[in-house]
Amino acid sequence: GAGVSQTPSNKVTEKGKYVELRCDPISGHTALYWYRQSLGQGPEFLIYFQGTGAADDSGLPNDRFFAVRPEGSVSTLKIQRTERGDSAVYLCASSSRRSTDTQYFGPGTRLTVL
Amino acid sequence: DAKTTQPPSMDCAEGRAANLPCNHSTISGNEYVYWYRQIHSQGPQYIIHGLKNNETNEMASLIITEDRKSSTLILPHATLRDTAVYYCIVRARGEGAQKLVFGQGTRLTINP
Numbered sequence: 001g002a003g004v005s006q007t008p009s010n011k012v013t014e015k016g017k018y019v020e021l022r023c024d025p026i027s028g029h030t031a032l033y034w035y036r037q038s039l040g041q042g043p044e045f046l047i048y049f050q051g052t053g054a055a056d057d058s059g060l061p062n063d064r065f066f067a068v069r070p071e072g073s074v075s076t077l078k079i080q081r082t083e084r085g086d087s088a089v090y091l092c093a094s095s096s097r098r099s100t101d102t103q104y105f106g107p108g109t110r111l112t113v114l
Numbered sequence: 115d116a117k118t119t120q121p122p123s124m125d126c127a128e129g130r131a132a133n134l135p136c137n138h139s140t141i142s143g144n145e146y147v148y149w150y151r152q153i154h155s156q157g158p159q160y161i162i163h164g165l166k167n168n169e170t171n172e173m174a175s176l177i178i179t180e181d182r183k184s185s186t187l188i189l190p191h192a193t194l195r196d197t198a199v200y201y202c203i204v205r206a207r208g209e210g211a212q213k214l215v216f217g218q219g220t221r222l223t224i225n226p
Contacts, residue, residue, distance in 0.1 A: 033212070103214060108157050
């Protein structure tokens with residue numbers, strides 16, 4: 001079946017601009033996660049949704065970052081006033097039934113802030 | 115979640131078994147050992163997980179020591195496509211245990 005998909009695959013923006021990154025989880029998966037991966041590092045947790053609500057947003061670095069999942073399926077990660085330090089690969093993962101189930105990752109969106 | 119320690123890099127000849135070690139000496143009784151790998155420019159790929167018994171699937175085998183303080187991921191017949199960064203992660207089950215905490219992983223290079 002279809003895996004987790006993310007769009008766009010690449011995004012180049014200028015410092016100060018607003019960006020939106022989209023994640024389509026595996027059909028039927030109720031849990032959705034966002035991670036960020038800087039060059040040469042392992043992925044770092046940002047936020048976790050169970051259904052429509054953000055159950056844990058402790059990894060969001062500051063209030064410029066926000067994520068939504070209004071219908072409990074597709075999620076959008078929103079970054080305001082982008083900074084060069086936001087450049088990274090943003091990964092989305094989903095899991096079924098409960099948050100403790102195995103997470104399956106998408107291919108990621110590479111964000112470059114000039 | 116308990117911390118894991120992995121060697122930064124390893125090499126293995128194509129066709130041989132690749133054995134990737136992981137130390138997790140502070141693991142708790144309710145924590146599972148998960149393995150993911152990340153091939154260049156792709157998202158992490160789930161490989162296998164286990165609690166205390168050895169596990170095997172179509173990708174790999176996972177051997178966990180009796181005291182659960184370390185484990186080994188075994189790729190029985192490594193191919194060039196197995197070249198990737200391999201992450202060993204310890205993760206509890208239950209509420210409050212959702213996120214995966216990735217370390218630096220082991221960069222495995224399969225040589226022809």
